[in-house]
Structure formats: structure tokens, C-alpha cells
Amino acid sequence: MDDAPIGVMLVDDFEVVRRGIATVVAADARLRVVGESASVAETARRLPAIRPDVLVVDLQLPDGTGIDVMRAARAVDPDMRMLVLTSFDDDPAVHESRAAGAAGLVLKSARAADIVGAILAVHRGESIWPEDRVADGPELSASDQRIVELIGDGHSNREIAEEVGIAEKTVKNRVTVILQALGLQRRTQVAAMVAARRRAGWKP
Incomplete structure (x- = not known):
């Protein structure tokens, strides 16, 4: 159904951060959390069953990186929309994320409305990158x-x-x-x- 909430999967090894983002996502009627994960291996294992509309992933994980997660996601669904949520927007992070197929990058310090807006924009097919x-x-x-x-x-x-x-x-x-x-x-x-x-x- 076209009016069904957008399914979002969150990947971050810090539970307090992950739960905070999940709360932000769940508060918007257009979105729903369909899965959470704390590692590359767990995400790769769960992705085929969950198949989220938008994958929101941190770049730093205990057993690899968000780049590894996005490559695994691409293997499951080449058209999956992916958004990087990170603490750093340095040039390597931006370039590597784009190369891995991410549609955008937003900082964890962003306002809740901006994070929701980024997820919605990525789902629409838009790109969201640090403007500077x-x-x-x-x-x-x-x-x-x-x-x-x-x-x-x-x-x-x-x-x-x-x-x-x-x-x-x-x-x-x-x-x-x-x-x-x-x-x-x-x-x-x-x-x-x-x-x-x-x-x-x-x-x-």
C-alpha cells in the first residue's frame, strides 16, 4: 500500500543512540522501525528477512564498518535506500559512503526533525550530503x-x-x-x- 509507513532498520552498536533514533523514527506516523542491529554480522544475517525501505547505518561498528553493512545490503537488494548516520562528516566518510551506495549522510547531532527529513528524502530518491x-x-x-x-x-x-x-x-x-x-x-x-x-x- 502506498500509504503504509516506511520501514526503517537501524544499525548502531551504541544501544542508547540506537534507541534514541528509534524513538525519533517511531514518533513520526510516516515511519516505523522494522529492525535494529548492533554489528555487521547481525545486520547481514537479518537483512534478507527484514528488507527495510531505508537502512540507517553508523560507520563505526565493532566487527567492521557501515561500508561493510551497505555492501551486504546491496547484495540483498541493489535498490535498497541507505542513509549514513554518523558523528563525523569528514571527506573520507562522505566519499566512502557515496561509493558504497549511500544516498546521504546526516550527523547524529542533527535535530530530530532533520533526521526524519533525511530518511524521508532518501526514501523519495533524493540525495542528502553535508552541504559544505x-x-x-x-x-x-x-x-x-x-x-x-x-x-x-x-x-x-x-x-x-x-x-x-x-x-x-x-x-x-x-x-x-x-x-x-x-x-x-x-x-x-x-x-x-x-x-x-x-x-x-x-x-x-
């Missing part, structure tokens, strides 16, 4: 980086066109390309990304 990390990739040219900064300053496409010296239609096209390159859906997310980078002391 994904923009560091090589896809953006210097001119596109400038457009990103101007979006962060709150400028409209027309204002950006005047500032950069290109047609407004060209700006619109470049914004579409930039969103795709960054894995984002809306320019407001670009503005939020820029704000986060500036708070961290990043300069273009």
Missing part, C-alpha cells in the same frame, strides 16, 4: 563558483547576470548545472551551503 563538503568537488568552474557565491549573497538571476556580465538565460542554465553538480534541488540549498562554509571560515 559537496561543493568542494572539481565539477564547478571558477565562473560557476562565482555564481554560487552570488546566490549565497541573495542575488537574483538578473542581478547575477549583471554582475558577471552574461545573459540572464545563461545564468538560469548555469544554476541548473550547478544544482546537479552539487546534488541539490533548490537554490535556497545553495545559499545555505554558502552560509555554512562561511561560518566555517571558508573563503572563495
